[in-house]
Amino acid sequence: MPPCYRLQQLTVQHLAGGAGAPALHAIDLLVEQGEQLAIIGPSGAGKTTLLATLSCSNKPVSGVLQLFGVDPWALSEGARHRLRARQCLAPQTPPLPPRQRVVTAVLAARLPQWTLWQAFASLIKPADPQAAFEALQRFGLGDKLYARVDRLSGGERQRCGLARLLLSNADAFLVDEPLSALDPTLSQLTIATLQQEAGARNATLMCSLHQVDVARACFPRIVGLRAGRIVFDLPREQVTDAMITALYHNDAAHTDVPVAPAAPARLAVGACL
Template identity: 65%
Template structure:
């Protein structure tokens, strides 16, 4: 197994002890080489789950295992070595504005390099061909020596994916990689990630707001809401009704509830409260 979570609950370190947990009682097993999509409304806990699996957030309760070891039972050096087996790609890639794209992409090699190699690559990129080849897969090879602050949001996002390609990660944890891309680029980017994961037999866990792409391309889909798993199913078993329930807005539930008609309002409008939620 790549990851096993048993009754895992997580609270952000900066949150007050009385604050609601970000994740609650998460039980999930993910096999090596599996490709899985995380879906759910904003604030559902998708990013927190990815950060937990990348050992960036420590569970408050429960048992978390990655590649057969419990990361938080290891010492800091062993845990750092384990993190080199993951690649966590955030929605907004952390790239210094004045940095050249070639340097930003080659940062995917940092877990493999010594401090000396990392410093040397800042002055003169160690393997620009690897960066070029990775960028070329996203049709960005002409941006190799461009400055990061000259890129569009979509180009930055694809550079972050090129950074993933130059890594040797065995688990790709990707957070909203398509948010700044048009539909055609979104499908192309997703296909590249899935092809790369399959080629290196790596696990791919991808959070997506594009539910239609998740259902079309991922064999397994996990739905999250309010920090809990609502469903964990093969895609053919995920129905439109399940999706609608996952994304249903609490205001819609209130608006849909029957209410007594009030004087001064037509009989088909129960009250102002029944109408106002639809305006936001």
């Protein structure tokens, strides 16, 4: 089986024409199918850009990007769309229509599997409300099944967006800052649910986090990102307090970060302690 993701010297530029510093610079990353890893780093490090690039939202300016052994940008638009459907990206702020019912928003995860007629019919009468309820219930939101999206709190909207993952057929979950609006109890439930689902279907789970303590407690592999570059890529046992302190150092010019050898590509799937 080919790796889920293979990046070699990957560079991504936000601005056309190559103006400004790259958002991601010469990234090397190998992620095997079924791995679970956390991406940490200060604001502006490139965490969201990395996940968006893996989901084919950003086209690299140079380097190698392979998804499931295939270069997505060498495919036709239709073939690339089908490849993207093997992933599910959960952004920090889910793009949920405000007047839509939660049940409809969650069932939208099945759009890639439906015909146009099935999708339209589900707008009138939800196709599988029980499945949506069960997905929401795992995130503590079962009572919001028929609520309107604009009546949800920020944290409830986040978990509603994550419930979509459970109804997708994705082989990889790309999750961006899922805990930003959650208290510690809900944070633990959310990470545990994502890890359980990923483990049950051998899906890859890549999760960007600002909560370093959660990353170190729950994920077997941690990637430290700063200024668009990978600073370390290690099993959690090898990530030291000194590395974390240096990674989040306020001085943008600070480069004296203790760097250890890169982690092996395949690591055992872990769970929160």
